[in-house]
Amino acid sequence: MAASRIHPAALVDQGAELAEDVEVGAYSIIAAGAQIGRGTRIGPHVVIGPHTRIGQRNRFFQFSSIGEDPQDKKYGGEPTRLEIGDDNTIREFCTLNRGTAQDAGVTRVGNGNWIMAYVHLAHDCQVGNGCIFANNAQLAGHVHVGDQAILGGFTVVHQFCRIGAHSITAMGTILLQDLPPYVMVSGNTAVPHGINAEGLRRRGYSAEALAAIKRAYKTIYKSGLSLVEAQSRIAGESAAQPELQLLAEFLASAGRGIVR
Numbered sequence: 001m002a003a004s005r006i007h008p009a010a011l012v013d014q015g016a017e018l019a020e021d022v023e024v025g026a027y028s029i030i031a032a033g034a035q036i037g038r039g040t041r042i043g044p045h046v047v048i049g050p051h052t053r054i055g056q057r058n059r060f061f062q063f064s065s066i067g068e069d070p071q072d073k074k075y076g077g078e079p080t081r082l083e084i085g086d087d088n089t090i091r092e093f094c095t096l097n098r099g100t101a102q103d104a105g106v107t108r109v110g111n112g113n114w115i116m117a118y119v120h121l122a123h124d125c126q127v128g129n130g131c132i133f134a135n136n137a138q139l140a141g142h143v144h145v146g147d148q149a150i151l152g153g154f155t156v157v158h159q160f161c162r163i164g165a166h167s168i169t170a171m172g173t174i175l176l177q178d179l180p181p182y183v184m185v186s187g188n189t190a191v192p193h194g195i196n197a198e199g200l201r202r203r204g205y206s207a208e209a210l211a212a213i214k215r216a217y218k219t220i221y222k223s224g225l226s227l228v229e230a231q232s233r234i235a236g237e238s239a240a241q242p243e244l245q246l247l248a249e250f251l252a253s254a255g256r257g258i259v260r
Helices: 197-202 207-221 227-237 243-252
Strands: 052-054 065-068 081-084 095-097 106-109 183-186 191-195
Touching: 052 065, 065 081, 081 095, 095 106, 191 197, 191 207, 197 207, 207 227, 207 243, 227 243
Parallel strands: 052 081, 065 095, 081 106
Antiparallel strands: 183 191
């Protein structure tokens, strides 16, 4: 790596693997075993822990802790991992922890995510692509987040919850159960408020697809059907409207129940 791209006040362990054009700011620390891909920029005062693999063109702002030990009292020093994809922005004071042996042993963040200040992603979380986490969004352990979900500021998510693709939470939302794809929620605890229609329009969903998703929402929340009955009906309709397949599969595996 070109020495001019590493600030002289940074500490980069000889056992770390950095692509040639990675930039490292003053007072940042990169541990042995970290792997960092091309085009990634690490600001000042960032700590990158061991067993952390970071892809290309990511940007880390100051005072973030990336890939440190999980905050789990059962953790016994196992060599668990954090894996981050490409084109993510991680702002100030974020904490992304490695996984635990009690799960898959890895915390994963996909591609193109926008993670604002003070966000916490606990051990074993699995985050998809294109998500937005506003300031102070907090994920407990083992949370799964689908593609292009949006978490409003100060959203707090209980461990083992799942957040469906294209869903959205308002500021200050408390999630104690699974949040289905496409659904908007708010409150403590969260209650549903329709579908993320504007977000879906911006992502190119047709009027026909939006109408089908709205009907599915009414099936879940307005029809009086049980969750199993609603899932079965939506699954039957998904053959004609593929966008509903995502929703039907999510409902079929809702182990914690859903926000309802």
